[in-house]
Amino acid sequence: MVLCQTASMSLMDISKIFSLLQPKEEEEEHTSDCQQLNQAVSNDDDKLLAELLSQERYRRCINSRSGWGVPGTPLRMAAAQGHLRCLEVLLAQGAEVDSLDVKAQTPLFTAVSAKHLECVVALLRAGADPNGSQYNNCSPVLTAAREGDVDILRELLQHGAEVDVRPKVPDWASNATACRGPLYISAVYGHLDCFKLLLLHGANPDYNCTEEKMLARIKQPKTVLEMCLRYGCGTEYIQLLIDFGANVYLPTLIIDKTTKQNEAVVLLLKERVCPKTLMSQTRLAIRKYVSMANRMRALDSLDIPQTLKNYLKHIS
Template sequence: MSLMDISKIFSLVQCSEEDEDNQQSQNLNDAVSSNDVTLLSELLSHESYRRSINARSGWGIPVTPLRTAAALGHLKCLELLLEHGAEIDSLDVKAQTPLFSAVSGKHLDCVVALLKAGADPNGSQYNNCCPVLLAVLEGQADVLQELLRFGAEVDVRPKLPYWATHPTACRGPLYMSAVYGHLDCFKLLLLYGANPNFNCSEKMLAKVKQPKTALEVCLHYGCGKEYIQLLIDFGADVYLPKLTVDKTTEQNEALALLLKERVCPKTLMSQSRLAIRRYIPVANKQLAIESLDIPLMLRNYLNHDTSEVI
Protein backbone atom coordinates (compact mmCIF):
# COMPACT_ATOMS: atom_id res chain seq x y z
CA MET A 1 0.00 0.00 0.00
CA SER A 2 1.44 3.34 -1.00
CA LEU A 3 1.75 6.34 1.24
CA MET A 4 -0.89 8.13 -0.86
CA ASP A 5 -3.41 5.31 -0.25
CA ILE A 6 -2.78 5.45 3.47
CA SER A 7 -3.33 9.22 3.44
CA LYS A 8 -6.69 8.78 1.62
CA ILE A 9 -7.87 6.20 4.14
CA PHE A 10 -6.84 8.43 7.03
CA SER A 11 -8.73 11.38 5.53
CA LEU A 12 -11.89 9.25 5.24
CA VAL A 13 -11.93 8.21 8.89
CA GLN A 14 -10.89 11.61 10.21
CA CYS A 15 -13.80 13.89 11.10
CA SER A 16 -13.76 17.23 9.33
CA GLU A 17 -14.26 20.43 11.26
CA GLU A 18 -17.79 20.71 9.85
CA ASP A 19 -18.63 17.17 10.97
CA GLU A 20 -17.36 18.01 14.43
CA ASP A 21 -19.57 21.10 14.56
CA ASN A 22 -22.56 19.01 13.47
CA GLN A 23 -21.87 16.41 16.14
CA GLN A 24 -21.52 19.02 18.84
CA SER A 25 -24.68 20.73 17.65
CA GLN A 26 -26.43 17.35 17.79
CA ASN A 27 -25.22 16.89 21.36
CA LEU A 28 -26.59 20.31 22.25
CA ASN A 29 -29.87 19.49 20.51
CA ASP A 30 -30.12 16.20 22.39
CA ALA A 31 -29.61 17.97 25.72
CA VAL A 32 -32.28 20.54 24.81
CA SER A 33 -34.71 17.85 23.57
CA SER A 34 -34.47 16.03 26.91
CA ASN A 35 -34.74 19.38 28.74
CA ASP A 36 -31.50 18.58 30.56
CA VAL A 37 -30.39 22.05 31.65
CA THR A 38 -27.50 20.67 33.71
CA LEU A 39 -26.02 18.80 30.76
CA LEU A 40 -26.58 21.74 28.44
CA SER A 41 -24.78 24.03 30.88
CA GLU A 42 -21.87 21.60 31.11
CA LEU A 43 -21.56 21.39 27.32
CA LEU A 44 -21.67 25.16 26.91
CA SER A 45 -18.87 25.55 29.44
CA HIS A 46 -16.54 24.33 26.66
CA GLU A 47 -15.40 26.79 24.01
CA SER A 48 -15.82 24.27 21.19
CA TYR A 49 -19.51 23.80 22.02
CA ARG A 50 -20.09 27.53 22.25
CA ARG A 51 -18.65 27.84 18.76
CA SER A 52 -21.18 25.25 17.56
CA ILE A 53 -24.17 26.84 19.26
CA ASN A 54 -25.65 28.10 15.96
CA ALA A 55 -24.85 25.00 13.91
CA ARG A 56 -27.78 22.95 12.58
CA SER A 57 -28.26 19.25 13.06
CA GLY A 58 -30.94 16.56 12.97
CA TRP A 59 -32.78 14.44 10.42
CA GLY A 60 -35.29 15.93 8.01
CA ILE A 61 -35.02 19.62 8.77
CA PRO A 62 -31.69 20.45 10.44
CA VAL A 63 -32.27 22.99 13.23
CA THR A 64 -30.28 24.94 15.76
CA PRO A 65 -30.50 24.14 19.49
CA LEU A 66 -32.39 27.42 20.03
CA ARG A 67 -35.00 26.44 17.45
CA THR A 68 -35.42 23.10 19.26
CA ALA A 69 -35.86 24.79 22.63
CA ALA A 70 -38.45 27.21 21.21
CA ALA A 71 -40.41 24.47 19.43
CA LEU A 72 -40.54 22.24 22.53
CA GLY A 73 -41.16 25.05 25.00
CA HIS A 74 -38.08 24.32 27.11
CA LEU A 75 -37.72 27.80 28.60
CA LYS A 76 -34.67 27.22 30.82
CA CYS A 77 -32.71 25.73 27.94
CA LEU A 78 -33.79 28.56 25.68
CA GLU A 79 -32.65 31.19 28.20
CA LEU A 80 -29.33 29.42 28.70
CA LEU A 81 -28.68 29.31 24.95
CA LEU A 82 -29.47 33.02 24.64
CA GLU A 83 -27.07 33.79 27.50
CA HIS A 84 -24.31 32.03 25.58
CA GLY A 85 -24.87 33.97 22.37
CA ALA A 86 -27.30 31.86 20.34
CA GLU A 87 -28.41 33.70 17.19
CA ILE A 88 -31.92 34.81 18.04
CA ASP A 89 -33.36 35.17 14.53
CA SER A 90 -31.60 32.25 12.86
CA LEU A 91 -33.60 30.66 10.03
CA ASP A 92 -34.31 27.04 9.24
CA VAL A 93 -34.82 25.77 5.70
CA LYS A 94 -38.44 26.99 5.84
CA ALA A 95 -37.25 30.51 6.73
CA GLN A 96 -38.86 30.17 10.15
CA THR A 97 -37.30 31.85 13.17
CA PRO A 98 -37.24 30.40 16.71
CA LEU A 99 -39.98 32.91 17.59
CA PHE A 100 -42.19 31.49 14.84
CA SER A 101 -41.60 28.00 16.27
CA ALA A 102 -42.48 29.17 19.79
CA VAL A 103 -45.74 30.71 18.52
CA SER A 104 -46.49 27.55 16.55
CA GLY A 105 -45.97 25.47 19.68
CA LYS A 106 -48.14 27.86 21.76
CA HIS A 107 -45.33 28.45 24.25
CA LEU A 108 -46.14 31.90 25.63
CA ASP A 109 -43.22 31.98 28.08
CA CYS A 110 -40.73 31.24 25.30
CA VAL A 111 -42.37 33.85 23.06
CA VAL A 112 -41.96 36.49 25.78
CA ALA A 113 -38.35 35.47 26.48
CA LEU A 114 -37.41 35.70 22.81
CA LEU A 115 -39.12 39.07 22.36
CA LYS A 116 -37.41 40.49 25.43
CA ALA A 117 -34.08 39.25 24.08
CA GLY A 118 -34.65 41.20 20.85
CA ALA A 119 -36.29 38.73 18.46
CA ASP A 120 -37.96 40.34 15.44
CA PRO A 121 -41.72 40.18 16.21
CA ASN A 122 -42.44 40.10 12.47
CA GLY A 123 -40.41 36.94 11.85
CA SER A 124 -38.52 36.49 8.59
CA GLN A 125 -39.08 38.51 5.43
CA TYR A 126 -38.46 35.31 3.45
CA ASN A 127 -41.38 33.44 5.02
CA ASN A 128 -44.82 33.92 3.49
CA CYS A 129 -46.40 33.62 6.95
CA CYS A 130 -45.40 35.46 10.14
CA PRO A 131 -45.91 35.10 13.93
CA VAL A 132 -48.91 37.48 14.00
CA LEU A 133 -50.81 35.62 11.28
CA LEU A 134 -50.04 32.32 12.99
CA ALA A 135 -51.17 33.56 16.41
CA VAL A 136 -54.44 34.86 14.93
CA LEU A 137 -55.06 31.63 13.03
CA GLU A 138 -54.71 29.64 16.26
CA GLY A 139 -56.66 32.15 18.35
CA GLN A 140 -53.74 32.81 20.70
CA ALA A 141 -54.81 36.18 22.08
CA ASP A 142 -52.17 36.18 24.83
CA VAL A 143 -49.37 35.49 22.33
CA LEU A 144 -50.80 38.04 19.89
CA GLN A 145 -50.82 40.72 22.58
CA GLU A 146 -47.13 40.17 23.34
CA LEU A 147 -46.22 40.30 19.65
CA LEU A 148 -48.11 43.55 19.19
CA ARG A 149 -46.72 44.98 22.42
CA PHE A 150 -43.21 44.45 21.08
CA GLY A 151 -43.99 46.20 17.81
CA ALA A 152 -45.26 43.53 15.40
CA GLU A 153 -46.95 44.89 12.29
CA VAL A 154 -50.67 44.88 12.95
CA ASP A 155 -51.85 45.02 9.32
CA VAL A 156 -49.31 42.54 7.98
CA ARG A 157 -50.11 40.80 4.70
CA PRO A 158 -48.93 37.44 3.39
CA LYS A 159 -45.66 38.14 1.59
CA LEU A 160 -46.72 37.63 -2.01
CA PRO A 161 -45.45 39.58 -5.02
CA TYR A 162 -47.65 42.47 -6.12
CA TRP A 163 -48.63 40.73 -9.35
CA ALA A 164 -50.09 37.87 -7.31
CA THR A 165 -52.43 40.18 -5.40
CA HIS A 166 -56.02 38.98 -5.24
CA PRO A 167 -58.84 39.22 -2.67
CA THR A 168 -57.85 36.03 -0.86
CA ALA A 169 -54.18 36.97 -0.62
CA CYS A 170 -55.09 40.40 0.73
CA ARG A 171 -56.74 39.05 3.82
CA GLY A 172 -54.67 39.94 6.86
CA PRO A 173 -54.97 39.28 10.61
CA LEU A 174 -58.23 41.20 11.05
CA TYR A 175 -59.91 39.10 8.34
CA MET A 176 -58.58 35.85 9.72
CA SER A 177 -59.70 36.58 13.27
CA ALA A 178 -63.23 37.24 11.98
CA VAL A 179 -63.38 34.18 9.72
CA TYR A 180 -62.16 31.85 12.47
CA GLY A 181 -64.29 33.47 15.17
CA HIS A 182 -61.50 34.73 17.43
CA LEU A 183 -63.20 37.78 18.92
CA ASP A 184 -60.44 38.47 21.48
CA CYS A 185 -57.85 38.62 18.70
CA PHE A 186 -60.17 40.76 16.58
CA LYS A 187 -60.49 43.37 19.32
CA LEU A 188 -56.77 43.28 20.16
CA LEU A 189 -55.86 44.02 16.56
CA LEU A 190 -58.19 47.01 16.47
CA LEU A 191 -56.87 48.28 19.81
CA TYR A 192 -53.33 48.17 18.46
CA GLY A 193 -54.26 50.14 15.38
CA ALA A 194 -55.49 47.69 12.75
CA ASN A 195 -57.16 49.51 9.87
CA PRO A 196 -60.92 48.77 10.10
CA ASN A 197 -61.11 49.49 6.35
CA PHE A 198 -58.30 47.07 5.55
CA ASN A 199 -57.94 46.41 1.80
CA CYS A 200 -59.33 49.75 0.75
CA SER A 201 -56.16 51.69 0.05
CA GLU A 202 -55.96 53.36 -3.35
CA LYS A 203 -53.19 50.99 -4.47
CA MET A 204 -55.26 47.94 -3.56
CA LEU A 205 -58.44 49.30 -5.14
CA ALA A 206 -56.53 49.81 -8.37
CA LYS A 207 -55.41 46.18 -8.42
CA VAL A 208 -58.44 44.34 -7.01
CA LYS A 209 -61.79 45.13 -8.59
CA GLN A 210 -63.87 44.04 -5.62
CA PRO A 211 -61.77 44.17 -2.45
CA LYS A 212 -63.53 42.74 0.56
CA THR A 213 -63.70 45.02 3.58
CA ALA A 214 -63.70 43.64 7.11
CA LEU A 215 -67.38 44.54 7.40
CA GLU A 216 -68.22 42.52 4.30
CA VAL A 217 -66.23 39.55 5.55
CA CYS A 218 -68.01 39.65 8.92
CA LEU A 219 -71.42 39.73 7.25
CA HIS A 220 -70.46 37.02 4.75
CA TYR A 221 -69.25 34.59 7.41
CA GLY A 222 -72.10 35.29 9.80
CA CYS A 223 -70.02 36.89 12.54
CA GLY A 224 -71.99 38.13 15.52
CA LYS A 225 -73.01 41.73 16.04
CA GLU A 226 -70.05 42.14 18.43
CA TYR A 227 -67.70 42.18 15.42
CA ILE A 228 -69.81 44.75 13.58
CA GLN A 229 -70.07 46.94 16.68
CA LEU A 230 -66.30 46.87 17.18
CA LEU A 231 -65.67 47.88 13.57
CA ILE A 232 -68.18 50.71 13.90
CA ASP A 233 -66.63 51.87 17.18
CA PHE A 234 -63.14 51.85 15.64
CA GLY A 235 -64.23 53.96 12.69
CA ALA A 236 -64.96 51.57 9.84
CA ASP A 237 -66.65 53.20 6.86
CA VAL A 238 -70.16 51.77 7.09
CA TYR A 239 -70.92 52.84 3.51
CA LEU A 240 -68.14 50.78 1.90
CA PRO A 241 -69.89 47.39 1.87
CA LYS A 242 -72.12 47.07 -1.18
CA LEU A 243 -75.39 45.76 0.21
CA THR A 244 -78.51 44.94 -1.73
CA VAL A 245 -81.27 45.26 0.82
CA ASP A 246 -84.99 45.14 0.14
CA LYS A 247 -88.10 44.00 1.95
CA THR A 248 -87.35 40.35 1.18
CA THR A 249 -83.82 40.47 2.63
CA GLU A 250 -83.49 38.46 5.81
CA GLN A 251 -81.85 40.76 8.35
CA ASN A 252 -79.87 39.36 11.25
CA GLU A 253 -78.70 41.45 14.20
CA ALA A 254 -75.34 42.24 12.59
CA LEU A 255 -76.85 43.55 9.37
CA ALA A 256 -79.52 45.49 11.25
CA LEU A 257 -76.80 47.14 13.34
CA LEU A 258 -74.89 48.19 10.24
CA LEU A 259 -78.00 49.58 8.52
CA LYS A 260 -78.90 51.52 11.66
CA GLU A 261 -75.42 53.04 11.80
CA ARG A 262 -75.84 54.33 8.25
CA VAL A 263 -78.68 56.59 9.30
CA CYS A 264 -77.59 57.49 12.85
CA PRO A 265 -74.57 59.83 13.21
CA LYS A 266 -71.89 59.03 15.80
CA THR A 267 -71.95 60.87 19.10
CA LEU A 268 -69.48 63.70 19.66
CA MET A 269 -67.65 61.61 22.28
CA SER A 270 -67.26 58.73 19.85
CA GLN A 271 -65.99 61.02 17.10
CA SER A 272 -63.53 62.63 19.53
CA ARG A 273 -62.16 59.22 20.52
CA LEU A 274 -61.65 58.28 16.89
CA ALA A 275 -59.88 61.58 16.17
CA ILE A 276 -57.50 61.17 19.12
CA ARG A 277 -56.71 57.53 18.30
CA ARG A 278 -56.01 58.47 14.67
CA TYR A 279 -53.58 61.14 15.86
CA ILE A 280 -51.61 58.63 17.96
CA PRO A 281 -49.04 56.64 15.89
CA VAL A 282 -49.95 53.02 15.15
CA ALA A 283 -46.69 51.71 16.61
CA ASN A 284 -47.10 51.13 20.36
CA LYS A 285 -50.53 52.77 20.30
CA GLN A 286 -51.53 51.16 23.60
CA LEU A 287 -48.35 52.32 25.34
CA ALA A 288 -48.83 55.83 23.96
CA ILE A 289 -52.38 55.99 25.32
CA GLU A 290 -51.28 54.73 28.73
CA SER A 291 -48.63 57.46 28.90
CA LEU A 292 -51.11 60.30 28.26
CA ASP A 293 -51.41 62.73 31.18
CA ILE A 294 -55.18 62.47 31.42
CA PRO A 295 -57.55 60.91 33.97
CA LEU A 296 -57.68 57.12 34.05
CA MET A 297 -61.35 57.16 33.06
CA LEU A 298 -60.49 58.96 29.81
CA ARG A 299 -57.58 56.61 29.08
CA ASN A 300 -59.95 53.69 29.55
CA TYR A 301 -62.42 55.29 27.16
CA LEU A 302 -59.71 55.71 24.53
CA ASN A 303 -58.95 52.02 24.98
CA HIS A 304 -62.63 51.18 24.50
CA ASP A 305 -62.90 50.04 28.11
CA THR A 306 -66.41 51.18 29.00
CA SER A 307 -66.70 49.25 32.25
CA GLU A 308 -67.12 52.61 33.96
CA VAL A 309 -69.70 55.08 32.77
CA ILE A 310 -68.28 58.52 31.93
Protein backbone atom coordinates in the same frame (compact mmCIF):
# COMPACT_ATOMS: atom_id res chain seq x y z
CA MET B 1 -6.62 1.01 -26.07
CA VAL B 2 -8.13 4.47 -25.97
CA LEU B 3 -11.41 3.18 -24.57
CA CYS B 4 -9.61 1.30 -21.81
CA GLN B 5 -7.63 4.37 -20.89
CA THR B 6 -10.81 6.49 -20.74
CA ALA B 7 -12.56 3.97 -18.55
CA SER B 8 -9.55 3.76 -16.24
CA MET B 9 -9.42 7.53 -15.89
CA SER B 10 -13.15 7.70 -15.15
CA LEU B 11 -12.86 5.18 -12.34
CA MET B 12 -9.96 7.15 -10.90
CA ASP B 13 -11.98 10.35 -11.01
CA ILE B 14 -14.90 8.65 -9.28
CA SER B 15 -12.59 7.37 -6.55
CA LYS B 16 -11.28 10.89 -5.98
CA ILE B 17 -14.81 12.25 -5.75
CA PHE B 18 -15.81 9.68 -3.14
CA SER B 19 -12.67 10.37 -1.17
CA LEU B 20 -13.55 14.04 -1.09
CA LEU B 21 -17.04 13.23 0.17
CA GLN B 22 -15.70 11.30 3.13
CA PRO B 23 -15.96 13.46 6.26
CA LYS B 24 -12.72 14.52 7.78
CA GLU B 25 -11.93 13.70 11.37
CA GLU B 26 -12.55 17.26 12.57
CA GLU B 27 -15.88 17.35 10.72
CA GLU B 28 -16.95 14.14 12.44
CA GLU B 29 -16.04 15.62 15.81
CA HIS B 30 -18.01 18.78 15.04
CA THR B 31 -21.04 16.71 14.04
CA SER B 32 -20.77 14.67 17.23
CA ASP B 33 -20.53 17.83 19.35
CA CYS B 34 -23.62 19.28 17.66
CA GLN B 35 -25.53 16.07 18.29
CA GLN B 36 -24.66 16.16 21.99
CA LEU B 37 -25.77 19.79 22.19
CA ASN B 38 -29.07 19.01 20.46
CA GLN B 39 -29.61 15.98 22.67
CA ALA B 40 -29.25 18.13 25.79
CA VAL B 41 -31.85 20.53 24.41
CA SER B 42 -34.15 17.69 23.41
CA ASN B 43 -33.96 16.27 26.95
CA ASP B 44 -34.53 19.75 28.43
CA ASP B 45 -31.33 19.29 30.41
CA ASP B 46 -30.36 22.91 30.94
CA LYS B 47 -27.56 22.06 33.37
CA LEU B 48 -25.83 19.76 30.91
CA LEU B 49 -26.39 22.30 28.16
CA ALA B 50 -24.73 25.04 30.21
CA GLU B 51 -21.83 22.73 31.01
CA LEU B 52 -21.32 21.88 27.34
CA LEU B 53 -21.48 25.50 26.27
CA SER B 54 -18.79 26.39 28.78
CA GLN B 55 -16.41 24.65 26.36
CA GLU B 56 -15.30 26.31 23.14
CA ARG B 57 -15.77 23.20 21.00
CA TYR B 58 -19.48 23.13 21.83
CA ARG B 59 -19.96 26.88 21.54
CA ARG B 60 -19.00 26.50 17.87
CA CYS B 61 -22.18 24.44 17.42
CA ILE B 62 -24.58 26.92 18.99
CA ASN B 63 -25.85 28.22 15.63
CA SER B 64 -25.30 25.06 13.60
CA ARG B 65 -28.31 23.67 11.72
CA SER B 66 -28.84 19.95 11.99
CA GLY B 67 -31.51 17.31 12.54
CA TRP B 68 -34.03 15.38 10.46
CA GLY B 69 -37.05 16.91 8.76
CA VAL B 70 -36.46 20.64 9.07
CA PRO B 71 -32.81 21.18 10.08
CA GLY B 72 -32.54 23.96 12.62
CA THR B 73 -30.41 25.41 15.36
CA PRO B 74 -30.54 24.31 19.02
CA LEU B 75 -32.49 27.51 19.74
CA ARG B 76 -35.14 26.54 17.21
CA MET B 77 -35.43 23.12 18.82
CA ALA B 78 -35.86 24.65 22.28
CA ALA B 79 -38.52 27.03 20.95
CA ALA B 80 -40.39 24.27 19.13
CA GLN B 81 -40.45 21.99 22.16
CA GLY B 82 -41.15 24.71 24.70
CA HIS B 83 -37.98 24.07 26.69
CA LEU B 84 -37.73 27.50 28.28
CA ARG B 85 -34.73 26.84 30.52
CA CYS B 86 -32.61 25.57 27.64
CA LEU B 87 -33.79 28.44 25.49
CA GLU B 88 -32.65 30.94 28.12
CA VAL B 89 -29.26 29.23 28.42
CA LEU B 90 -28.76 29.39 24.65
CA LEU B 91 -29.74 33.07 24.52
CA ALA B 92 -27.39 33.88 27.42
CA GLN B 93 -24.56 32.15 25.55
CA GLY B 94 -25.11 34.26 22.43
CA ALA B 95 -27.33 32.11 20.23
CA GLU B 96 -28.55 33.98 17.15
CA VAL B 97 -32.09 34.97 18.09
CA ASP B 98 -33.43 35.32 14.53
CA SER B 99 -31.63 32.41 12.88
CA LEU B 100 -33.59 30.91 9.98
CA ASP B 101 -34.35 27.30 9.19
CA VAL B 102 -34.81 25.95 5.66
CA LYS B 103 -38.38 27.27 5.66
CA ALA B 104 -37.20 30.79 6.54
CA GLN B 105 -38.86 30.47 9.94
CA THR B 106 -37.33 32.09 12.99
CA PRO B 107 -37.30 30.51 16.48
CA LEU B 108 -40.00 33.03 17.44
CA PHE B 109 -42.25 31.88 14.60
CA THR B 110 -41.71 28.30 15.73
CA ALA B 111 -42.59 29.14 19.34
CA VAL B 112 -45.74 30.98 18.23
CA SER B 113 -46.81 28.07 16.02
CA ALA B 114 -46.29 25.65 18.91
CA LYS B 115 -48.15 27.97 21.32
CA HIS B 116 -45.31 28.28 23.82
CA LEU B 117 -46.08 31.66 25.40
CA GLU B 118 -43.14 31.74 27.83
CA CYS B 119 -40.67 31.03 25.03
CA VAL B 120 -42.29 33.75 22.92
CA VAL B 121 -41.84 36.26 25.74
CA ALA B 122 -38.21 35.24 26.30
CA LEU B 123 -37.35 35.54 22.60
CA LEU B 124 -39.04 38.93 22.28
CA ARG B 125 -37.19 40.25 25.32
CA ALA B 126 -33.96 39.00 23.75
CA GLY B 127 -34.62 41.16 20.71
CA ALA B 128 -36.34 38.76 18.31
CA ASP B 129 -38.07 40.47 15.38
CA PRO B 130 -41.82 40.30 16.22
CA ASN B 131 -42.60 40.22 12.50
CA GLY B 132 -40.55 37.09 11.86
CA SER B 133 -38.58 36.75 8.62
CA GLN B 134 -39.19 38.84 5.51
CA TYR B 135 -38.52 35.69 3.46
CA ASN B 136 -41.41 33.75 5.00
CA ASN B 137 -44.89 34.07 3.48
CA CYS B 138 -46.55 33.96 6.89
CA SER B 139 -45.80 35.86 10.10
CA PRO B 140 -46.12 35.34 13.87
CA VAL B 141 -49.07 37.78 14.05
CA LEU B 142 -50.99 36.01 11.28
CA THR B 143 -50.37 32.67 12.98
CA ALA B 144 -51.47 33.87 16.42
CA ALA B 145 -54.61 35.49 14.95
CA ARG B 146 -55.53 32.29 13.13
CA GLU B 147 -55.01 30.12 16.22
CA GLY B 148 -56.75 32.54 18.57
CA ASP B 149 -53.73 32.86 20.88
CA VAL B 150 -54.67 36.23 22.35
CA ASP B 151 -51.88 36.25 24.98
CA ILE B 152 -49.21 35.54 22.38
CA LEU B 153 -50.76 38.07 20.02
CA ARG B 154 -50.70 40.70 22.78
CA GLU B 155 -46.99 40.12 23.40
CA LEU B 156 -46.19 40.43 19.70
CA LEU B 157 -48.14 43.67 19.32
CA GLN B 158 -46.68 45.17 22.49
CA HIS B 159 -43.22 44.52 21.08
CA GLY B 160 -44.00 46.40 17.89
CA ALA B 161 -45.31 43.74 15.51
CA GLU B 162 -47.03 45.06 12.39
CA VAL B 163 -50.77 44.97 13.10
CA ASP B 164 -51.93 45.04 9.46
CA VAL B 165 -49.42 42.51 8.17
CA ARG B 166 -50.60 40.41 5.23
CA PRO B 167 -49.39 37.26 3.48
CA LYS B 168 -46.40 37.93 1.24
CA VAL B 169 -47.23 37.22 -2.39
CA PRO B 170 -45.54 38.42 -5.59
CA ASP B 171 -47.13 41.35 -7.41
CA TRP B 172 -48.25 39.17 -10.30
CA ALA B 173 -50.19 36.94 -7.92
CA SER B 174 -52.15 39.75 -6.32
CA ASN B 175 -55.68 38.66 -5.46
CA ALA B 176 -58.21 38.87 -2.64
CA THR B 177 -56.14 36.43 -0.58
CA ALA B 178 -53.36 39.02 -0.36
CA CYS B 179 -55.69 41.27 1.63
CA ARG B 180 -56.57 38.69 4.24
CA GLY B 181 -54.67 40.02 7.22
CA PRO B 182 -54.93 39.28 10.95
CA LEU B 183 -58.19 41.18 11.50
CA TYR B 184 -59.94 39.31 8.71
CA ILE B 185 -58.52 35.95 9.84
CA SER B 186 -59.48 36.42 13.50
CA ALA B 187 -63.06 37.23 12.44
CA VAL B 188 -63.43 34.27 10.08
CA TYR B 189 -62.05 31.88 12.70
CA GLY B 190 -64.29 33.36 15.40
CA HIS B 191 -61.61 34.73 17.72
CA LEU B 192 -63.37 37.78 19.14
CA ASP B 193 -60.68 38.56 21.75
CA CYS B 194 -57.99 38.66 19.06
CA PHE B 195 -60.26 40.72 16.83
CA LYS B 196 -60.71 43.38 19.50
CA LEU B 197 -57.04 43.34 20.49
CA LEU B 198 -55.99 44.02 16.89
CA LEU B 199 -58.37 46.96 16.68
CA LEU B 200 -57.08 48.31 19.98
CA HIS B 201 -53.56 48.27 18.54
CA GLY B 202 -54.59 50.27 15.49
CA ALA B 203 -55.67 47.70 12.90
CA ASN B 204 -57.38 49.30 9.92
CA PRO B 205 -61.13 48.66 10.43
CA ASP B 206 -61.89 48.84 6.70
CA TYR B 207 -59.22 46.92 4.79
CA ASN B 208 -56.60 44.48 6.03
CA CYS B 209 -54.39 45.72 3.22
CA THR B 210 -53.65 49.45 3.15
CA GLU B 211 -51.37 49.45 0.10
CA GLU B 212 -53.08 51.44 -2.63
CA LYS B 213 -51.17 49.66 -5.41
CA MET B 214 -52.28 46.28 -4.09
CA LEU B 215 -55.91 47.34 -3.71
CA ALA B 216 -55.88 48.76 -7.25
CA ARG B 217 -54.95 45.34 -8.67
CA ILE B 218 -57.83 43.55 -6.95
CA LYS B 219 -61.31 43.57 -8.44
CA GLN B 220 -63.85 44.72 -5.86
CA PRO B 221 -61.74 44.41 -2.69
CA LYS B 222 -63.86 43.41 0.29
CA THR B 223 -63.87 45.30 3.56
CA VAL B 224 -63.59 43.53 6.89
CA LEU B 225 -67.11 44.69 7.67
CA GLU B 226 -68.47 43.09 4.53
CA MET B 227 -66.66 39.83 5.23
CA CYS B 228 -68.03 39.76 8.78
CA LEU B 229 -71.54 40.09 7.37
CA ARG B 230 -70.91 37.41 4.77
CA TYR B 231 -69.55 34.90 7.29
CA GLY B 232 -72.22 35.68 9.89
CA CYS B 233 -69.75 36.78 12.56
CA GLY B 234 -72.46 38.37 14.69
CA THR B 235 -73.26 41.75 16.14
CA GLU B 236 -70.22 41.83 18.45
CA TYR B 237 -67.86 42.06 15.48
CA ILE B 238 -70.01 44.60 13.65
CA GLN B 239 -70.32 46.81 16.75
CA LEU B 240 -66.55 46.74 17.32
CA LEU B 241 -65.87 47.77 13.72
CA ILE B 242 -68.38 50.60 14.05
CA ASP B 243 -66.87 51.74 17.36
CA PHE B 244 -63.38 51.75 15.84
CA GLY B 245 -64.43 53.90 12.90
CA ALA B 246 -65.20 51.50 10.05
CA ASN B 247 -66.84 53.16 7.06
CA VAL B 248 -70.39 51.80 7.25
CA TYR B 249 -71.16 53.00 3.71
CA LEU B 250 -68.53 50.81 2.00
CA PRO B 251 -70.17 47.37 2.22
CA THR B 252 -72.46 46.44 -0.66
CA LEU B 253 -73.35 42.97 0.56
CA ILE B 254 -76.48 44.09 2.35
CA ILE B 255 -78.31 44.79 -0.92
CA ASP B 256 -77.72 41.22 -2.12
CA LYS B 257 -81.01 39.33 -2.30
CA THR B 258 -79.41 36.25 -0.76
CA THR B 259 -78.32 38.14 2.35
CA LYS B 260 -80.43 37.52 5.42
CA GLN B 261 -81.60 40.62 7.25
CA ASN B 262 -80.14 39.48 10.56
CA GLU B 263 -79.30 41.52 13.61
CA ALA B 264 -75.87 42.46 12.26
CA VAL B 265 -77.36 43.94 9.10
CA VAL B 266 -80.00 45.82 11.08
CA LEU B 267 -77.24 47.24 13.30
CA LEU B 268 -75.33 48.42 10.25
CA LEU B 269 -78.39 50.00 8.67
CA LYS B 270 -79.17 51.81 11.91
CA GLU B 271 -75.63 53.18 12.04
CA ARG B 272 -76.00 54.57 8.52
CA VAL B 273 -78.86 56.82 9.53
CA CYS B 274 -77.60 57.76 13.01
CA PRO B 275 -74.39 59.84 13.04
CA LYS B 276 -71.79 59.19 15.71
CA THR B 277 -71.84 61.25 18.87
CA LEU B 278 -69.27 64.00 19.33
CA MET B 279 -67.68 61.97 22.13
CA SER B 280 -67.27 58.96 19.87
CA GLN B 281 -65.80 61.07 17.06
CA THR B 282 -63.35 62.65 19.52
CA ARG B 283 -62.18 59.21 20.66
CA LEU B 284 -61.59 58.15 17.07
CA ALA B 285 -59.63 61.32 16.33
CA ILE B 286 -57.38 60.91 19.38
CA ARG B 287 -56.78 57.22 18.73
CA LYS B 288 -55.96 57.93 15.09
CA TYR B 289 -53.35 60.47 16.11
CA VAL B 290 -51.78 58.15 18.68
CA SER B 291 -51.82 55.25 16.23
CA MET B 292 -50.10 57.28 13.51
CA ALA B 293 -47.37 58.18 15.97
CA ASN B 294 -46.97 54.48 16.83
CA ARG B 295 -47.54 55.27 20.47
CA MET B 296 -50.59 53.21 21.39
CA ARG B 297 -49.14 52.52 24.83
CA ALA B 298 -48.82 56.27 25.38
CA LEU B 299 -52.52 56.42 26.29
CA ASP B 300 -51.67 55.52 29.88
CA SER B 301 -49.20 58.40 30.10
CA LEU B 302 -51.71 61.05 29.04
CA ASP B 303 -52.47 63.65 31.71
CA ILE B 304 -56.19 62.97 31.76
CA PRO B 305 -58.56 61.28 34.22
CA GLN B 306 -58.50 57.48 34.31
CA THR B 307 -62.11 57.41 33.14
CA LEU B 308 -61.13 59.09 29.88
CA LYS B 309 -58.14 56.78 29.47
CA ASN B 310 -60.47 53.80 29.79
CA TYR B 311 -62.81 55.35 27.25
CA LEU B 312 -59.96 55.78 24.77
CA LYS B 313 -59.03 52.13 25.32
CA HIS B 314 -62.67 51.04 24.89
CA ILE B 315 -62.88 49.86 28.49
CA SER B 316 -66.39 50.32 29.75
